[in-house]
Amino acid sequence: MSKRKSDEQKGISRRSFLKTTGAAVSAGVVSGAAADLLKAQAAAQSKFAGPGEVPISLRINGAARSLSVEPRMTLLDALRDRLDLTGAKKVCDRGTCGACTVVLDGKAVYSCTMLAIEGQGHEILTIEGLAPEGELHPISAAFVENDAQQCGFCTPGFVMACKAFLDKNPNPTEEQVKHGLGGNLCRCGTYIGVRAAVVDAAARMKGGR
Amino acid sequence: MASEKWPEAGKRSLIGKRFTRLDGPWKSSGRAKYTYDVKRDGMLHGKLVFSPYAHAKIVSIDTSGVEKMPGVKAIHVITGAGKEVQYQGHEILAIAAETEEQARDAARAVKIEFEQLPHFVVDAPPEKAGERARPLAEQTTGNPDEGFKAAEVISEGTYGSPVITHCCLESHGQVAEWEGDNLRVWASTQNVSGISNEISEGLKNSGVEVPASNVQILTPVMGGGFGSKFGADTWGVACAALAKKAGRPVKMMLERDQELMAAGSRPSIYAKVRVGAKKDGTLTAWWSESWGTGGFGPGGGNPILPYIFTRVPNRRSHHTRVETNTGPARAWRAPNHPQMCVITMSAMEDLAAKLEMDPLDFFLKNLEFVVPERAEAYRQELLKGAEMIDWKKKWHPRGDKTPGPVKRGLGLSLHTWGGGGHPSNCNCTIRPDGSVEVFLGSQDLGTGTRTVIAIVAAETLGLPLNAVKVNIGDSKYPPSGASGGSTTVGGVSASTRRATTKALNELLERVAPTLGAEPDKLEAKDGTIRVIDDPSKNIPWKQACAKLGATPINASGQRVPRGADELISSGVGGIQMAEVSVDTETGIVKIEKMVAVQDCGLIINQKTAESQVFGALIMGVTYALYEEKLMDEATGRVLNADMEFYKLAGIGDVGNFAVHFMSGPGYDERGPIGLGEPPVVSPGAAISNAVANAIGARVPTIPITPDKVLAALEQKGGAA
Numbered sequence: 001m002s003k004r005k006s007d008e009q010k011g012i013s014r015r016s017f018l019k020t021t022g023a024a025v026s027a028g029v030v031s032g033a034a035a036d037l038l039k040a041q042a043a044a045q046s047k048f049a050g051p052g053e054v055p056i057s058l059r060i061n062g063a064a065r066s067l068s069v070e071p072r073m074t075l076l077d078a079l080r081d082r083l084d085l086t087g088a089k090k091v092c093d094r095g096t097c098g099a100c101t102v103v104l105d106g107k108a109v110y111s112c113t114m115l116a117i118e119g120q121g122h123e124i125l126t127i128e129g130l131a132p133e134g135e136l137h138p139i140s141a142a143f144v145e146n147d148a149q150q151c152g153f154c155t156p157g158f159v160m161a162c163k164a165f166l167d168k169n170p171n172p173t174e175e176q177v178k179h180g181l182g183g184n185l186c187r188c189g190t191y192i193g194v195r196a197a198v199v200d201a202a203a204r205m206k207g208g209r
Numbered sequence: 210m211a212s213e214k215w216p217e218a219g220k221r222s223l224i225g226k227r228f229t230r231l232d233g234p235w236k237s238s239g240r241a242k243y244t245y246d247v248k249r250d251g252m253l254h255g256k257l258v259f260s261p262y263a264h265a266k267i268v269s270i271d272t273s274g275v276e277k278m279p280g281v282k283a284i285h286v287i288t289g290a291g292k293e294v295q296y297q298g299h300e301i302l303a304i305a306a307e308t309e310e311q312a313r314d315a316a317r318a319v320k321i322e323f324e325q326l327p328h329f330v331v332d333a334p335p336e337k338a339g340e341r342a343r344p345l346a347e348q349t350t351g352n353p354d355e356g357f358k359a360a361e362v363i364s365e366g367t368y369g370s371p372v373i374t375h376c377c378l379e380s381h382g383q384v385a386e387w388e389g390d391n392l393r394v395w396a397s398t399q400n401v402s403g404i405s406n407e408i409s410e411g412l413k414n415s416g417v418e419v420p421a422s423n424v425q426i427l428t429p430v431m432g433g434g435f436g437s438k439f440g441a442d443t444w445g446v447a448c449a450a451l452a453k454k455a456g457r458p459v460k461m462m463l464e465r466d467q468e469l470m471a472a473g474s475r476p477s478i479y480a481k482v483r484v485g486a487k488k489d490g491t492l493t494a495w496w497s498e499s500w501g502t503g504g505f506g507p508g509g510g511n512p513i514l515p516y517i518f519t520r521v522p523n524r525r526s527h528h529t530r531v532e533t534n535t536g537p538a539r540a541w542r543a544p545n546h547p548q549m550c551v552i553t554m555s556a557m558e559d560l561a562a563k564l565e566m567d568p569l570d571f572f573l574k575n576l577e578f579v580v581p582e583r584a585e586a587y588r589q590e591l592l593k594g595a596e597m598i599d600w601k602k603k604w605h606p607r608g609d610k611t612p613g614p615v616k617r618g619l620g621l622s623l624h625t626w627g628g629g630g631h632p633s634n635c636n637c638t639i640r641p642d643g644s645v646e647v648f649l650g651s652q653d654l655g656t657g658t659r660t661v662i663a664i665v666a667a668e669t670l671g672l673p674l675n676a677v678k679v680n681i682g683d684s685k686y687p688p689s690g691a692s693g694g695s696t697t698v699g700g701v702s703a704s705t706r707r708a709t710t711k712a713l714n715e716l717l718e719r720v721a722p723t724l725g726a727e728p729d730k731l732e733a734k735d736g737t738i739r740v741i742d743d744p745s746k747n748i749p750w751k752q753a754c755a756k757l758g759a760t761p762i763n764a765s766g767q768r769v770p771r772g773a774d775e776l777i778s779s780g781v782g783g784i785q786m787a788e789v790s791v792d793t794e795t796g797i798v799k800i801e802k803m804v805a806v807q808d809c810g811l812i813i814n815q816k817t818a819e820s821q822v823f824g825a826l827i828m829g830v831t832y833a834l835y836e837e838k839l840m841d842e843a844t845g846r847v848l849n850a851d852m853e854f855y856k857l858a859g860i861g862d863v864g865n866f867a868v869h870f871m872s873g874p875g876y877d878e879r880g881p882i883g884l885g886e887p888p889v890v891s892p893g894a895a896i897s898n899a900v901a902n903a904i905g906a907r908v909p910t911i912p913i914t915p916d917k918v919l920a921a922l923e924q925k926g927g928a929a
Contacts, residue, residue, distance in 0.1 A: 070310055086246035087239025091378045092465050092852035099378060127239030136234055144233035147820045151655030152236030153378040153432030159237055178861030187378050187433050188655050189827025191860040
């Protein structure tokens with residue numbers, strides 16, 4: 001609830017954005033005059049941004065980052081293309097596979113199904129923020145040690161899902177692991193390693209390693 | 210002189226031990242830069258326009274408005290007006306623009322007029338495929354008619370496996386950048402050394418002359434290939450052409466829908482089978498009429514049936530390729546084998562059930578019909594697997610008779626693969642400061658190739674793993690083959706072993722005077738060069754290398770270019786067993802446990818070898834239970850070109866696994882043999898057989914989805 005409120009205060013809520021685009025889509029199937037009317041109504045009723053680029057500010061890995069994006073740009077594309085934070089991967093681009101997982105206010109989210117403008121006002125953690133370059137976060141170390149990766153393309157998403165999961169479930173059971181990491185897909189078939197890595201990572205994090 | 214032969218078991222320092230993959234930290238920290246992650250100064254984004262139709266003629270292409278759209282910098286036509294497109298997703302043209310959004314807008318705005326043509330997209334049996342059916346020659350051995358007369362029990366059935374896709378998580382694609390007359394291409398490829406030529410040739414058609422030697426391919430890491438990434442593809446050439454036209458680097462990666470529509474599929478194979486045996490289970494005859502589609506073009510399998518039991522005395526098989534307007538087939542881990550396996554092992558298991566025989570005994574009995582050199586290994590593997598899964602205690606005749614809706618069952622399967630080694634060259638450089646590098650134009654698909662190369666090099670030089678720097682993923686390095694067919698470990702380990710042995714022998718000659726011994730009395734061990742018979746006479750590696758003065762050693766090694774190579778072998782076998790539970794009310798199949806017993810020669814890295822088998826089992830569970838590329842007959846379109854409805858198994862779907870490698874004497878001497886293909890062959894068959902054992906009815910085709918389970922139960926007349 002608080003999220004919606006804060007978004008609306010900024011004048012860009014997902015609902016109003018969708019409403020605007022929804023009107024534009026339906027305009028395709030009605031006559032020109034009616035379409036114009038609909039567009040005008042939509043414009044009058046909702047405050048909207050775009051279609052050109054708008055300046056936004058995101059808090060990523062503890063630092064404020066200013067950038068300019070089209071309102072339709074996903075958080076994932078903004079991270080990858082504008083900020084060169086390429087740990088989050090673009091795979092399904094439809095909120096299915098989890099390769100783009102980042103942690104937003106402590107919760108794992110698919111950054112491909114969130115608009116960059118929606119990310120404002122939140123604390124966003126990407127895998128690059130887990131540990132300084134050259135060092136390994138205990139979760140990443142557990143993925144290495146348990147060979148929970150092959151091609152590695154799904155791995156950063158798994159590591160971030162694991163981070164959000166372990167923060168809430170520091171002593172996970174196997175069933176909890178299966179459920180908690182069920183939103184990430186791997187094609188090479190590394191799940192056996194991932195299961196072991198999650199348990200190992202939980203131990204490492206408790207041990208302060 | 211140090212010998213290039215593989216060290217015996219007691220003398221191995223690193224080979225066969227457990228090592229984490231060298232690029233693991235790079236990947237799991239999110240810092241690894243895949244092709245998809247490459248960003249170059251001024252880089253544009255490319256998008257493909259592809260056919261919405263399964264079959265159509267392109268009447269006209271109008272890009273006049275598009276050229277003026279915001280951000281658009283270059284357009285490259287791949288399939289021009291007047292030509293036909295043969296499947297949904299067939300690439301037509303490519304556009305480069307400043308941002309990905311602009312490129313996508315432009316792609317949508319291109320006006321293409323099509324003349325739709327009749328399409329055919331289903332892999333129908335030959336009698337329903339009309340002129341799309343391409344019958345191949347019938348294969349007959351012995352006298353099948355007599356064989357069936359001699360049979361006391363005959364089983365008949367129809368089995369099969371649909372078209373599935375590769376669904377690489379990193380989609381196909383490239384980043385191309387010109388620097389004067391030189392082209393640099395980051396490519397998500399299984400073939401770093403092989404695609405420069407293809408790009409050079411392809412660009413000629415666009416009027417761009419660039420010799421292959423000026424085309425550098427870079428693939429430091431790549432996000433999965435599974436057989437679908439051997440070529441540059443039309444979009445690779447288009448990417449380079451766009452970059453040339455725009456005068457700026459271009460990144461063009463396929464979107465997920467196109468990845469699933471066009472960038473690789475595994476052919477379907479279905480078969481009507483009749484198989485006969487004596488009452489004691491001895492096979493007497495096999496007959497099969499098979500068909501399947503490899504999509505548009507000549508691809509698709511010509512299955513050799515029966516699989517594994519290729520020496521059944523009387524057999525007749527006939528295959529028909531069905532050409533469809535669907536994305537062309539590409540090699541998918543162990544081409545044809547998983548399909549041939551599910552058909553054969555299902556038919557055999559049905560026959561065993563009809564004979565009221567335990568399939569374990571049935572398969573053991575019929576090992577006389579497998580290639581003789583593998584029979585004993587299969588026997589041992591079957592017995593080992595049975596022990597691991599507790600077969601004799603858990604197996605029951607068809608249909609779990611215990612009360613309750615959830616039924617359990619066991620199934621097994623056998624498989625084989627070749628392996629061997631692809632062509633490979635390796636350079637080894639030992640510098641006077643003691644640092645060591647090896648260079649190979651190979652690639653690591655996630656299989657652990659990089660780590661294997663380091664292990665072989667470090668073993669040879671008597672050094673710790675981290676003392677060797679492995680350089681791969683660059684076409685400027687000595688050429689290695691494409692990573693396919695489980696040939697990589699053979700190729701790169703042979704070339705690396707030879708290059709490092711040669712380099713070592715040069716070093717031994719230089720050091721020999723200092724140690725007062727002949728070079729052939731010296732060895733590299735534990736970070737020293739020492740006298741074999743008197744290890745107390747030694748000098749540390751660094752001091753030994755200091756003897757080189759200012760000139761490094763550089764030595765090259767090759768996998769023997771053609772034919773046999775005594776360092777490596779081809780031909781492995783394995784067996785898998787699956788335990789499943791099936792909910793007869795919902796039709797949902799759950800994998801409880803799978804065991805894999807596999808021979809693969811000399812294991813270089815136990816840890817990544819196990820991961821390869823686990824991965825294969827999981828990919829196997831996925832195609833056994835979930836995967837199918839669904840075509841819509843009316844519109845000719847792919848119904849599930851996304852990852853929501855093209856299903857992959859998740860972490861909770863795969864059950865528990867155990868792996869056992871047949872290694873040691875009798876196996877190790879064969880040298881390393883690849884594991885990419887063999888373990889992915891059997892899961893479909895083992896799981897299908899386990900389901901049949903659980904519910905007492907055969908689900909004829911994979912994937913074994915709940916609706917098919919319920920249909921099989923209904924046809925049989927109720928629960929197990």
